[in-house]
Amino acid sequence: MPTSDRSNSCGNPVSLEVLQTNAPRVALAALDTLWFQVGGTICNLRCHHCFISCSPENDKFRFLSLDTCVGYLEESRALGVKEYYFTGGEPFANPEMCDILERTLEFGPATVLTNATLFRDAILDRLQFIDNASIYSLELRVSLDGYSAEMNDPIRGEGTFDRAMDGVRKLAARGFLPILTIARTWDGPDDDVLAAFVKLLRENGYQRPRLKILPLLKLGAEVNRSGGYGAGDFVTHTMMREYDQSRLVCSAARLVTDQGVWVCPILLDSPDAKMGDSLADALRAYPLRHAACYTCWQYGAICSNVASAATASTDA
Amino acid sequence: MSDALQFKTTESPSATRAAPSHRRVAVLGGVYSNYLALEEAIKDARRRNVEAIYCLGDLGAFGPHPDRVFPILIDNDVQVVRGNYDDSIGRGLPDCQCGYTDPRDNHFAAVSYRYTYQQTNERWRPWLAGLPTELRMKIGESRVLLCHGSPRKTNEFLWESTTSTQFLERLCRDHDADVILATHTGIKWRRDLDDDRLFVNVGVLGRPENDGRTNVWYAILEAPSHRTTNEYKHLATESAKRQSATSFANNANDVPQPTERGSHEVLKHGTDKYAVSQPAKGIHVEFVPVSYDHERLAAEMRSEGLPSEFADTILSGHWTTCLEILPGKERRRGRF
Ligand code: SF4
Numbered sequence: 090m091p092t093s094d095r096s097n098s099c100g101n102p103v104s105l106e107v108l109q110t111n112a113p114r115v116a117l118a119a120l121d122t123l124w125f126q127v128g129g130t131i132c133n134l135r136c137h138h139c140f141i142s143c144s145p146e147n148d149k150f151r152f153l154s155l156d157t158c159v160g161y162l163e164e165s166r167a168l169g170v171k172e173y174y175f176t177g178g179e180p181f182a183n184p185e186m187c188d189i190l191e192r193t194l195e196f197g198p199a200t201v202l203t204n205a206t207l208f209r210d211a212i213l214d215r216l217q218f219i220d221n222a223s224i225y226s227l228e229l230r231v232s233l234d235g236y237s238a239e240m241n242d243p244i245r246g247e248g249t250f251d252r253a254m255d256g257v258r259k260l261a262a263r264g265f266l267p268i269l270t271i272a273r274t275w276d277g278p279d280d281d282v283l284a285a286f287v288k289l290l291r292e293n294g295y296q297r298p299r300l301k302i303l304p305l306l307k308l309g310a311e312v313n314r315s316g317g318y319g320a321g322d323f324v325t326h327t328m329m330r331e332y333d334q335s336r337l338v339c340s341a342a343r344l345v346t347d348q349g350v351w352v353c354p355i356l357l358d359s360p361d362a363k364m365g366d367s368l369a370d371a372l373r374a375y376p377l378r379h380a381a382c383y384t385c386w387q388y389g390a391i392c393s394n395v396a397s398a399a400t401a402s403t404d405a
Numbered sequence: 406m407s408d409a410l411q412f413k414t415t416e417s418p419s420a421t422r423a424a425p426s427h428r429r430v431a432v433l434g435g436v437y438s439n440y441l442a443l444e445e446a447i448k449d450a451r452r453r454n455v456e457a458i459y460c461l462g463d464l465g466a467f468g469p470h471p472d473r474v475f476p477i478l479i480d481n482d483v484q485v486v487r488g489n490y491d492d493s494i495g496r497g498l499p500d501c502q503c504g505y506t507d508p509r510d511n512h513f514a515a516v517s518y519r520y521t522y523q524q525t526n527e528r529w530r531p532w533l534a535g536l537p538t539e540l541r542m543k544i545g546e547s548r549v550l551l552c553h554g555s556p557r558k559t560n561e562f563l564w565e566s567t568t569s570t571q572f573l574e575r576l577c578r579d580h581d582a583d584v585i586l587a588t589h590t591g592i593k594w595r596r597d598l599d600d601d602r603l604f605v606n607v608g609v610l611g612r613p614e615n616d617g618r619t620n621v622w623y624a625i626l627e628a629p630s631h632r633t634t635n636e637y638k639h640l641a642t643e644s645a646k647r648q649s650a651t652s653f654a655n656n657a658n659d660v661p662q663p664t665e666r667g668s669h670e671v672l673k674h675g676t677d678k679y680a681v682s683q684p685a686k687g688i689h690v691e692f693v694p695v696s697y698d699h700e701r702l703a704a705e706m707r708s709e710g711l712p713s714e715f716a717d718t719i720l721s722g723h724w725t726t727c728l729e730i731l732p733g734k735e736r737r738r739g740r741f
């Protein structure tokens with residue numbers, strides 16, 4: 090079983106370990122979503138659970154430049170990409186972030202995964218302008234891990250709750266409707282926790298809060314429930330039989346980094362997940378040889394703004 | 406369950422049948438049991454001399470008395486595409502396949518689904534399950550594909566603000582269509598694509614579109630006028646001659662005015678030449694507002710024990726539920 094308790098900013102628990110041989114391959118059905126590792130691994134925060142250990146010093150992956158992004162945006166046009174996602178590190182640590190978004194919104198809708206701690210007025214002015222000028226939506230997804238500093242800060246770092254709430258307040262004041270993503274770190278029903286979040290956000294001037302709870306891997310229970318597949322660390326050929334592959338990010342997405350194109354954002358730290366330098370290089374099938382793939386297999390594409398029907402299904 | 410929605414378009418018999426050809430058609434979106442709006446829309450479309458009426462599915466949900474919708478469609482010879490709701494009710498699935506994740510949205514979706522399921526007579530289920538997942542027709546020269554969500558997935562949401570133009574162009578290429586018509590989101594919009602292709606989300610009849618108005622919408626599509634390209638060129642030349650002889654004040658009266666699609670625009674600046682761009686397959690799209698007795702519908706919803714939130718939407722024109730699926734841009738236009 091994956092034993093790591095780290096997760097990325099999308100809440101996907103990830104563990105990096107030995108690779109499986111002869112793994113089932115997932116074809117790219119279509120390139121619907123193009124991710125940009127626009128912040129590299131550079132972040133103003135250093136959350137304990139950050140699966141790629143982003144920090145101010147980690148420059149294993151560097152900021153994407155505007156020119157690089159535009160090159161890939163142009164290449165993406167012929168492939169019919171539907172929407173663009175931006176992650177990091179912290180995207181707004183990248184000094185070219187607003188220029189990149191402005192160009193992106195000429196091509197399609199954009200979603201930015203941010204910690205909301207770097208929203209200076211100049212950035213917000215720009216974002217508002219860019220958003221108003223496009224027919225496409227600019228979505229901001231803010232990760233929070235609790236509705237109080239007591240709940241959030243032990244995970245995301247001292248003072249981060251207040252700083253993120255300050256960012257949310259500023260966004261709300263300008264009419265943005267950020268999506269707050271919350272990793273499900275509690276047991277039992279969601280209602281009370283959701284109600285607490287809604288109350289908190291309304292008190293902070295965000296009247297129509299959009300909230301999204303991201304599932305966390307519940308190892309024991311889940312494995313027992315999905316028994317019959319001979320559950321193990323890896324995705325097997327049997328598990329892929331009659332499985333709806335559209336649940337997997339890698340069936341419809343690729344990730345652009347400053348070092349080439351990766352199969353998905355989850356495997357950023359895995360050199361074998363690099364597929365080439367252009368999008369054209371990266372369109373082939375990818376073998377699900379990582380333990381992280383097993384998590385994806387169970388939970389599906391939980392990174393999108395609206396979870397797939399599969400994720401939301403009552404039988405999931 | 407999601408694989409229920411992956412039904413392959415190749416299964417659809419419509420692909421092999423010869424596609425009917427029309428000049429002027431009405432296309433209705435989700436009905437959501439709003440039989441009162443459906444009746445009005447059909448009457449209105451007939452008044453406007455359409456040759457055929459199509460409906461893109463989601464017949465039940467939200468409103469009262471789902472069984473009242475089917476006879477209206479059948480009696481009026483409306484060609485219907487199977488929506489996710491129709492698929493669920495028809496095949497007895499546990500939910501409506503809308504894919505909500507928000508608990509509040511899920512709650513209301515479940516209430517609505519349970520009611521619709523219970524109130525849909527058994528005898529309609531095979532009919533619903535047997536509806537085609539896509540239909541094909543021609544409008545003028547254009548090959549038109551009618552689907553519910555998208556041509557590749559019945560419950561795919563295609564919102565204006567989250568669907569890139571190149572993605573729609575890819576759908577047209579992949580599905581051999583010049584025009585794609587869809588519904589499912591609840592808000593109408595259109596996008597002109599390359600090579601004179603076109604995407605139209607026709608909106609829905611089931612509930613107002615979150616803009617504070619109580620009317621609902623459908624679409625009329627019409628083939629471009631019978632004039633040929635040469636006739637346009639001739640008109641342009643004549644007009645140019647006349648205008649260079651007079652003034653620029655009142656230009657191009659004889660030249661077909663730009664349609665909504667803007668495809669035969671008169672280029673009037675910069676040169677001595679007047680040109681009319683290719684009139685194209687330029688289908689004319691008109692979104693038609695439909696008023697109906699919404700107060701009666703709301704009253705019936707209440708007396709059927711449906712949530713008052715639903716009736717509020719009908720009366721106010723603002724969505725009160727299913728808000729999670731709205732992208733930021735569309736959501737901001739509403740009140741909640
Ligand atoms: S804010 Fe996000 S990228 Fe930065 S350290 Fe925390 S989890 Fe990692």
Ligand code: SF4
Pocket residue numbers: 115337338339340352353354355356375376377378379381382383385386
């Ligand atoms: S981690 Fe998930 S998205 Fe990435 S290759 Fe594995 S299954 Fe696909």
Ligand SMILES: [Fe+2]
Pocket residue numbers: 435463488489490553560589590
């Ligand atoms: Fe639908």
